[in-house]
Amino acid sequence: MDLSSINWLLLLASLMVAATPILLAGIGELVVEKAGVLNLGVEGMMITGAIAGFATAVESGSPTLGFLGAAVAGALLSMLFAVLTQFALANQVASGLALTLFGLGLSSLMGQSYVGLKPPSTPKLDIPLLSDIPVLGPVLFSHDLMVYFSIALVAATWAFLKYTRAGLTLRAVGENHEAAHALGYKVVAIRCAAIAFGGACAGLGGAYLSLVRVPQWTEGMTSGAGWIALALVVFASWKPWRVLIGAYLFGGITVLQLNLQAAGLKVPVEYLSMSPYIITIIVLVIMSSGRSRGALGAPASLGRTFHATG
Amino acid sequence: MKKRTLLKGAVAALALAAAPALAQDKTKVGFVYVGPVGDGGWTYEHDQGRKAVEAEFGDAVETVYVENVPEGPDAERVITQMALDGADLIFTTSFGYMDPTINVAAKFPDVKFEHATGYKTAPNVSVYSARFYEGRAVQGTIAGHMTESNVIGYIGSVPIPEVVRGINSAYIHAKKVNPDVQFKIVWVYEWFNPAKEADAAKVLIEQGADVILQHTDSTAPLAAAAEAGNVIGFGQASDMAEYKDGPRVSSIIDNWAPYYIARTKAVMDGTWESTNTWDGIGPGMVGIGEITDKVPAEVKAEAEALQASIASGEYHPFTGPIKKQDGSDWLAEGETADDGTLAGMNFYVEGLEGEIPQ
Numbered sequence: 001m002d003l004s005s006i007n008w009l010l011l012l013a014s015l016m017v018a019a020t021p022i023l024l025a026g027i028g029e030l031v032v033e034k035a036g037v038l039n040l041g042v043e044g045m046m047i048t049g050a051i052a053g054f055a056t057a058v059e060s061g062s063p064t065l066g067f068l069g070a071a072v073a074g075a076l077l078s079m080l081f082a083v084l085t086q087f088a089l090a091n092q093v094a095s096g097l098a099l100t101l102f103g104l105g106l107s108s109l110m111g112q113s114y115v116g117l118k119p120p121s122t123p124k125l126d127i128p129l130l131s132d133i134p135v136l137g138p139v140l141f142s143h144d145l146m147v148y149f150s151i152a153l154v155a156a157t158w159a160f161l162k163y164t165r166a167g168l169t170l171r172a173v174g175e176n177h178e179a180a181h182a183l184g185y186k187v188v189a190i191r192c193a194a195i196a197f198g199g200a201c202a203g204l205g206g207a208y209l210s211l212v213r214v215p216q217w218t219e220g221m222t223s224g225a226g227w228i229a230l231a232l233v234v235f236a237s238w239k240p241w242r243v244l245i246g247a248y249l250f251g252g253i254t255v256l257q258l259n260l261q262a263a264g265l266k267v268p269v270e271y272l273s274m275s276p277y278i279i280t281i282i283v284l285v286i287m288s289s290g291r292s293r294g295a296l297g298a299p300a301s302l303g304r305t306f307h308a309t310g
Numbered sequence: 311m312k313k314r315t316l317l318k319g320a321v322a323a324l325a326l327a328a329a330p331a332l333a334q335d336k337t338k339v340g341f342v343y344v345g346p347v348g349d350g351g352w353t354y355e356h357d358q359g360r361k362a363v364e365a366e367f368g369d370a371v372e373t374v375y376v377e378n379v380p381e382g383p384d385a386e387r388v389i390t391q392m393a394l395d396g397a398d399l400i401f402t403t404s405f406g407y408m409d410p411t412i413n414v415a416a417k418f419p420d421v422k423f424e425h426a427t428g429y430k431t432a433p434n435v436s437v438y439s440a441r442f443y444e445g446r447a448v449q450g451t452i453a454g455h456m457t458e459s460n461v462i463g464y465i466g467s468v469p470i471p472e473v474v475r476g477i478n479s480a481y482i483h484a485k486k487v488n489p490d491v492q493f494k495i496v497w498v499y500e501w502f503n504p505a506k507e508a509d510a511a512k513v514l515i516e517q518g519a520d521v522i523l524q525h526t527d528s529t530a531p532l533a534a535a536a537e538a539g540n541v542i543g544f545g546q547a548s549d550m551a552e553y554k555d556g557p558r559v560s561s562i563i564d565n566w567a568p569y570y571i572a573r574t575k576a577v578m579d580g581t582w583e584s585t586n587t588w589d590g591i592g593p594g595m596v597g598i599g600e601i602t603d604k605v606p607a608e609v610k611a612e613a614e615a616l617q618a619s620i621a622s623g624e625y626h627p628f629t630g631p632i633k634k635q636d637g638s639d640w641l642a643e644g645e646t647a648d649d650g651t652l653a654g655m656n657f658y659v660e661g662l663e664g665e666i667p668q
Contacts, residue, residue, distance in 0.1 A: 010516045018509060025349040115348050116529070116552030118536070159601060214508045216533040219346035220378060254506070258513040261496045262463070264664050273499065 006259045012139045016147055017213060021046070021205040021222075021249025023150045025229035026236070026243045027157055028201025032232055034161060035175035035194035036301035040096025041081055042202050043226025044103020049203025049209040051107040054217045055114055057207075063122040067146065067207050074203020075196045077103060080164070082195045085186045090306050100226065108219045115218070121212050122146070137176040146208055151244065158240035170194060174299035177306040187306050202226065235280040237297040249279070337578050339363060340397035341375040342388055344404035344527075345502040352501065352529040352547040353377065356403045356426075359566035359643050364615070366571045370578070380408025389414040393421045399577045401570065404428065404501065405470055411435060422572060422582050427472055429653055431584050438569060441590030442472065443479035443652070444620045445562035446523075447627035448598055448613050449544050452560060453521045454491050456485030456542055463514025465507060465524040465531055466497040469667045471655040473525050478659045479627045480523055483616075485661060493666055494519055504530035504568075509542040515541055522557075542604065549599040559601030560613070568594065588649065591621045628652065633660035 025042050032039050052073030057066025081099050084090040122144045161167040170190055172180045177187045209225065210217050228250060230234070236242035257272035317626040341360050347352040360373050373399065377564045379388045385407045392400055393414060400410045408428035413434045415423045431437055455463050462484060466473050477495060482502040484491045494517060496510045507526045511534035514522060522543040524531045528548050533559035535541040545551070545561025569587065589595035598617050601610045619625040630641030635658040641647060655665060 007516055014509070014512060014516070018505075021505075066555050106346060111348065113349060118533075118556075121537075166486075209505055214530050214533055215537065216529060217506070218350065218504045218528050218530065219348040220502070221528075221530075223500075223505060225505065255509060257514065258496050258498075258510050259517070262494045262513050262517045264494075268348040268667060270499070270667075 006263050009138050011255060011259055013143070015248060015252040015255050016143060017140075017251075018255050019145055019212065019247040020150050021225055022229045022232055022250060023244060023247035024146075024153070024205035024208060025202045025226060026232040026247055026259065027150070027154055027240060028205075029232050030195050030200035030231055030236065030238060030240060030243055031157060031161075031170070031201075033302055034174045034238060034299055035191050036168050036177055036304065036306075037085065037191050037195060038092045038096065038298050038303040039078065039081055039195060039198055040093060040230065041078070041099025041100070041103065041226075042198075042229050043076050043222055043224065044106075045074045045199050045202035046101035046103075046206035046209070046229075047107040047222045047227045048077050048103045048204030050112075050221060051111045051114065051217055052203065053207025053280070054119055054210040055110065057119045058114065058117055059212055061120050063211055065121070066211055067204055070203040070207030071200040072203070074199040074201070074206070076199070077106075078195045078199025078202075079152075079192075081199075082192045084194075085305070086191055089307055092303050092305070104220065111217050111219060117217065119215050120232075122212050144212055146204070146212065154240050154244045159172045160162070174301055176299045177304070181306070181308055185222035187308070194250075202229070205229070231277070231280050235283055237283070238299065239297065269290070280291055328487055331402055336370060336372045337399070338395075338397045339371055339373045340392040340395075340400040340578075341373065342385065342392070342400065342402045342404075342407060343375060343377040343380050344379060344381065344406070346377050348503055349527050350529045350550060350552075351545075353403070353527065355548045355564045356401070356499075356566055359570040362567035363570050363574050367574065368579075371574060383410070386410035386413055389415070389423075389516070393418040393624070395422060399424065399574060399582075404557065405468070405472065412578050421576055422573075423649070426579055431586060433584055435589070436573070436583075436585045436586040438585075439472070440564055440591075440595040441588060441666060442562060442564075442596060443475040443627055444590040445596045445598055446476040446479040446621065448482035448485045448617050449523060449560065450483030450485075451487055451563065451613050451616055452601070452605055452609060453523060453544075454486070454488035455612075456605065457484075457488065457491060457521045458516050459520045460488065461492050461494060461518040462489045462521045462523060463511065463517075463519030464493055464495045465510045465514070465525045465526055466495055467470070467501050469497060470501060471653060474658070474666060475652060475655045476525055477662070478655065480663055481570065482632065482659060483627070487612075493662055495662075497667055498526060500526070502527045502529045507531050508534040509663070512544075514537070529553065545658065554600075554602055558599075559604050560601045563597035563599050565597050591617060592623060634658070634663055635660055 016200040027047055049070035053070030056069030057063050080097055084094050084095040094190055124144050169185055173187050173190050180188050232246045235246045332528050343353045348355040364373055376388050401424045403426045405427045408430055411423050411425045414432050415432050425437050427439045428437050442443050453580050481493050498506045498510050507528055507530040508613055511522050513532035516536045522531050522535050524546045532543045532553040535543045543557045545558050547564050549561045549563050551559055626646040628647035630645040631643045632641040634640045
């Protein structure tokens with residue numbers, strides 16, 4: 001084994017890139033679940049965002065418009081879920097799974113004429129002084145804007161949930177929708193907004209895959225990233241900063257195991273590949289064995305259908 | 311009353327559906343795919359073969375396919391459903407469908423099955439594969455000449471004999487033209503996962519590789535190579551010609567169409583028999599995509615000469631002296647590998663580093 005052949009700085013830098021799609025999708029899903037809605041359609045919204053963003057970027061020549069288009073497409077698709085679960089009161093688990101299947105099909109239909117095209121490249125941020133700092137420069141200051149946007153989004157979500165009145169209302173809706181309703185809050189409207197936000201974030205995550213990380217359109221290219229984002233929210237016990245840590249951990253291990261292989265490590269890589277999931281399970285076990293179920297941090301109304309009576 | 315008639319009609323319709331072989335004169339051909347038909351590689355080429363069957367026989371055939379079928383128990387369900395729906399001939403196009411295909415075939419003795427890249431046969435199950443390693447020899451020759459860093463990155467999918475054969479063949483021929491060449495091999499344990507394939511390519515490039523060979527199904531590694539610049543790659547399974555202006559310098563093309571047409575014809579004529587087909591460059595099952603101008607003329611000529619000598623049967627890519635990785639003798643001077651050893655190849659040749667994951 002020759003560990004010196006791994007460039008650890010590049011590894012750290014590529015870890016941030018590998019983690020960004022699941023980070024974006026994860027933080028969106030966190031807000032949705034905080035509002036008491038379980039949307040299993042992340043994978044479908046991501047892949048729809050991936051093709052919508054790709055198509056918009058190719059047609060307009062602008063990656064920025066591409067990301068915007070992806071967010072809009074993700075939000076639109078999530079509205080389908082919102083109509084089903086909030087107004088038609090359909091089962092959230094089934095609707096979410098249906099959304100994933102629908103998104104996968106829709107995206108391959110939309111993507112027919114985009115196979116093999118190259119997207120306009122997303123400019124990297126090159127801050128003259130900061131990027132030149134040895135060690136820190138290449139790791140922290142020479143990514144594309146979306147990497148920083150995703151971190152800023154985590155901070156914003158955290159501040160919103162913790163310090164604002166609107167954030168408190170959203171959490172109240174997620175903890176006890178009957179009580180929130182009795183206090184006069186519009187449970188359905190708030191949940192719809194949260195679902196739209198989740199959809200937009202998932203769309204952005206998907207577009208990051210097709211515009212930056214791969215960059216090309218291929219059918220089914222998310223390959224389960226949406227499910228990892230869902231696991232991430234549980235792993236993070238519904239706390240924004242932990243989503244960030246979790247995403248970098250998951251993304252990091254993916255990149256690390258490939259690096260170790262290329263460097264000729266003798267440890268079977270299967271163990272590394274499964275380690276994020278094992279860690280998720282361990283975290284769940286530890287947290288749920290705490291004194292109260294509340295330690296787990298799951299919103300109390302998560303996944304329950306709300307029907308306003310009286 | 312009315313309800314009852316309706317019910318009777320439904321029963322009759324069901325009975326018809328259950329015995330479609332009698333009710334139809336069309337030959338129904340089914341295809342089970344491991345990835346989406348738009349992957350631009352492996353599944354795409356199988357689907358081209360399916361379309362060729364339709365074009366050849368027109369209204370006399372009906373083709374159906376199911377894409378993105380996971381290898382394993384799920385595949386068994388899909389294949390069973392296809393047989394129940396009246397397929398006369400079913401192509402299962404990935405290694406992992408081997409046992410499911412054999413299991414389903416035992417339950418439907420009248421349906422013919424064709425399994426790609428496997429080795430288990432039955433009276434109604436044929437196997438077919440292509441000698442991709444012949445194409446890998448040409449690829450290795452080009453790669454060995456073209457690398458400047460002397461590091462060639464290889465993205466392996468799943469550690470099965472077919473993939474190991476490709477690595478060995480590419481390495482032997484790269485080494486022949488460039489004794490300093492080194493292979494870095496990364497396994498992604500999946501046939502199709504664009505994000506992971508792109509990551510693997512990036513990792514290899516970061517670790518010094520300037521030529522990327524892939525045994526995975528998507529064009530993602532080529533996209534990553536294009537992004538990095540100054541890195542070349544090859545089309546895998548399909549020509550991947552859309553990257554011609556970029557990193558792609560040549561390709562290995564799987565051409566299944568003639569085989570699919572011949573086998574469908576055999577079912578129509580009633581002459582179908584269980585066979586074991588393993589064709590290479592010569593019969594045209596393996597094609598070499600156009601070598602672009604990025605490759606110097608003399609290298610191109612050498613690669614084409616090698617391709618011609620393999621096609622004519624004059625040269626076998628595994629010709630001794632070749633030693634195994636542990637230094638023990640495998641092939642003596644002038645000896646060529648037999649198909650049995652090749653089919654079950656589970657060792658690296660001398661000079662390759664690392665171990666094959668078990």
